[in-house]
Amino acid sequence: MSEPVQTPQTFTPRIFSGIQPSGGLTLGNYLGALKRFVEKQDEGIETIYCLVDMHAITVWQDPEKLRQQTREGAAAFIAAGIDPARSILFNQSQVTAHAELGWIFNCVARMGWMSRMTQFKDKAGKNSENVSLGLFAYPALMAADILAYKATHVPVGEDQKQHLELTRDIAIKFNNDYKVNFFPVTEPVIEGAATRVMSLRDGSKKMSKSDPSDQSRINLTDDADAISAKIRKAKTDPEPLPETLDGLKDRPEARNLVNIYAALSGQSAESVVAEFAGAQFGTFKPRLAELAVAKLSPITTEMNRLMRDPAEIDRILGRGAEQAEAIARPILNDVYDIVGMIRSRQV
Ligand code: AQP
Numbered sequence: 059m060s061e062p063v064q065t066p067q068t069f070t071p072r073i074f075s076g077i078q079p080s081g082g083l084t085l086g087n088y089l090g091a092l093k094r095f096v097e098k099q100d101e102g103i104e105t106i107y108c109l110v111d112m113h114a115i116t117v118w119q120d121p122e123k124l125r126q127q128t129r130e131g132a133a134a135f136i137a138a139g140i141d142p143a144r145s146i147l148f149n150q151s152q153v154t155a156h157a158e159l160g161w162i163f164n165c166v167a168r169m170g171w172m173s174r175m176t177q178f179k180d181k182a183g184k185n186s187e188n189v190s191l192g193l194f195a196y197p198a199l200m201a202a203d204i205l206a207y208k209a210t211h212v213p214v215g216e217d218q219k220q221h222l223e224l225t226r227d228i229a230i231k232f233n234n235d236y237k238v239n240f241f242p243v244t245e246p247v248i249e250g251a252a253t254r255v256m257s258l259r260d261g262s263k264k265m266s267k268s269d270p271s272d273q274s275r276i277n278l279t280d281d282a283d284a285i286s287a288k289i290r291k292a293k294t295d296p297e298p299l300p301e302t303l304d305g306l307k308d309r310p311e312a313r314n315l316v317n318i319y320a321a322l323s324g325q326s327a328e329s330v331v332a333e334f335a336g337a338q339f340g341t342f343k344p345r346l347a348e349l350a351v352a353k354l355s356p357i358t359t360e361m362n363r364l365m366r367d368p369a370e371i372d373r374i375l376g377r378g379a380e381q382a383e384a385i386a387r388p389i390l391n392d393v394y395d396i397v398g399m400i401r402s403r404q405v
Pocket residue numbers: 076077078079080081084086087088089090091213214215216217218252253254255256264265266267268269
């Protein structure tokens with residue numbers, strides 16, 4: 059008979075989340091993740107944030123670009139408000155506990171669970187015989203990222219919900235298999251008006267840093283002119299904005315722009331619709347562009363400043379990795395013990 063599994067309430071609250079440096083960060087990453095990360099840090103909870111470079115190589119990355127994107131991602135975190143003195147900020151590959159626990163979780167997760175992951179199906183498409191094994195195993199490594207710190211809460215965008223459910227399943231199965239109450243059953247935190255920002259060219263696809271069309275997304279490195287031009291050209295429909303949110307039900311592109319406005323201005327989507335009821339996109343889009351530029355330009359400027367000193371970014375990531383290692387290593391040592399592995403090497 060297995061012991062009851064602990065609920066997250068019995069673990070010290072700890073936030074973990076990550077972003078892949080698989081390209082430049084987008085407005086989707088900012089609203090769905092980064093902005094939330096800063097809020098959690100400012101709430102005073104222990105926060106650990108990671109550029110998940112080992113996830114990035116599940117699809118091909120040019121080595122020099124990967125290094126550059128990792129530094130740029132770190133600069134984006136800091137420019138958006140992550141303070142390395144208050145949050146732990148590092149890149150995943152510098153803390154080997156992630157890969158080690160990832161392997162153990164590969165042996166806990168079931169093929170059937172992994173085969174149901176919709177992000178794998180979307181990314182592999184018709185090419186599933188030819189994608190990397192890492193892409194298939196990605197969610198088990200993601201579970202390791204989180205559970206190497208016994209994180210209780212993970213702020214993410216809507217697209218990561220299924221992977222978080224898998225993390226919970228892995229924690230429960232590990233606890234049950236080994237009859238321990240070791241890992242928390244982590245809660246996803248999916249909050250805000252823009253948990254799924256859609257492509258500016260196609261309201262049925264999420265905005266993504268790896269979309270081949272640069273017009274589909276706003277990059278955190280875009281300048282004011284690029285942001286305004288992309289919003290001006292964003293796909294919409296010929297109708298004016300409706301009186302209520304209900305009127306946006308079958309208008310995904312219009313709904314997306316309203317959500318973006320709401321998230322950037324800190325309002326609800328309902329109040330944005332109330333404010334712009336009856337307005338044409340010719341009126342709404344310039345207001346949205348103005349708001350986006352006002353919110354994003356300071357971040358871009360600060361990122362550019364930070365990127366002028368890559369050695370300092372590397373130092374910040376190195377320090378963060380040491381702090382992360384200090385938390386993860388004792389947890390991993392306990393895992394090895396629980397699993398039955400001999401640890402007799404003198405170091
Ligand atoms: N469009 C989005 N709207 C809201 N949140 C989003 N996130 C990503 N896209 C959106 C959130 O950002 C965090 C980091 O995501 P990731 O880099 O780990 O990978 P992803 O979800 O696969 O994001 P991308 O931009 O689409 O990357 P690529 O193109 O490399 O696959 C997560 O919390 C995610 O929910």
